[in-house]
Amino acid sequence: MGSESEPTIHQCECDICRTDTDLATAQHYQQLNLFLSRLNEPQRRWYVGTLSQKLGNPSDRQLSLITGLDEKTVRRGRQELEDGLAGLPYDRQRRIGGGRPSAEEQDPELETDLLDIVSPNTAGDPMSSRKWLNCRLVDIQERLAERDHRVSPPVIRRLLKKYDYRLRANVKEREGKQHPDRNRQFEYVHEQETKHQTAGQPAISVDTKKKELVGNFKNPGRMWCQMPEEVDIHDFPSDAIGRAVPYGIYDQQYNRGTAYVGQSAAHIGCGPRSL
Numbered sequence: 001m002g003s004e005s006e007p008t009i010h011q012c013e014c015d016i017c018r019t020d021t022d023l024a025t026a027q028h029y030q031q032l033n034l035f036l037s038r039l040n041e042p043q044r045r046w047y048v049g050t051l052s053q054k055l056g057n058p059s060d061r062q063l064s065l066i067t068g069l070d071e072k073t074v075r076r077g078r079q080e081l082e083d084g085l086a087g088l089p090y091d092r093q094r095r096i097g098g099g100r101p102s103a104e105e106q107d108p109e110l111e112t113d114l115l116d117i118v119s120p121n122t123a124g125d126p127m128s129s130r131k132w133l134n135c136r137l138v139d140i141q142e143r144l145a146e147r148d149h150r151v152s153p154p155v156i157r158r159l160l161k162k163y164d165y166r167l168r169a170n171v172k173e174r175e176g177k178q179h180p181d182r183n184r185q186f187e188y189v190h191e192q193e194t195k196h197q198t199a200g201q202p203a204i205s206v207d208t209k210k211k212e213l214v215g216n217f218k219n220p221g222r223m224w225c226q227m228p229e230e231v232d233i234h235d236f237p238s239d240a241i242g243r244a245v246p247y248g249i250y251d252q253q254y255n256r257g258t259a260y261v262g263q264s265a266a267h268i269g270c271g272p273r274s275l
């Protein structure tokens, strides 16, 4: 939206205008909307707020029809005025022709609620601050809507990136079929983690890394050598001498980590032992 583009003027949708656009009231509403089209967003809702103050609450719906502003916006404008516009910007030039304010500027609680919704669902690499999400943007959008935030998936994606979240597209490929209660596990673990950390108790993250077959198998890295090493064609575990199971143990609070290498195929029990 450039500064040279003409502002769109809302066409009033009230009964009067639908009956006869030549009526004085209808013409007045057209003038009102022409005027509003030259104001920036806060100014627009404040002006409509003054009309709402004059007419009383039941008129919010009517004012919404006339001006095209959301009923909520009308209410907000009125409340901001009643609060003496406390904490709101003085700068008249702000935002005029400068594009719309961002979603988080318009909705100060959006980011807090988003992070709240998203944090129990964070899987991911405990060593990096990069967090992986295991839910879809539309799911997040839905849960935000439950808290009265209306935002589009692109906005959610932008905000998540801002907080170092990345979307993992191939969760299923990497982790197999998901258990229906998988999400509850994450939420439970997160809850315990927070509880213990606030109580000053350690919370560590134990994590199995990629299992390496020890033996003569092809490894997907590249080496500098003159002749390619001869490797078995198939990586059957039965051909392996043993199976190396690396464990990572990481203390999030004190930022300390240790790696252990276990050797059993039945790796349950190996982790606790290395602790």
Ligand SMILES: [Zn+2]
Pocket: 012, 013, 014, 015, 016, 017, 018, 026, 029, 066
């Ligand atoms: Zn009208």
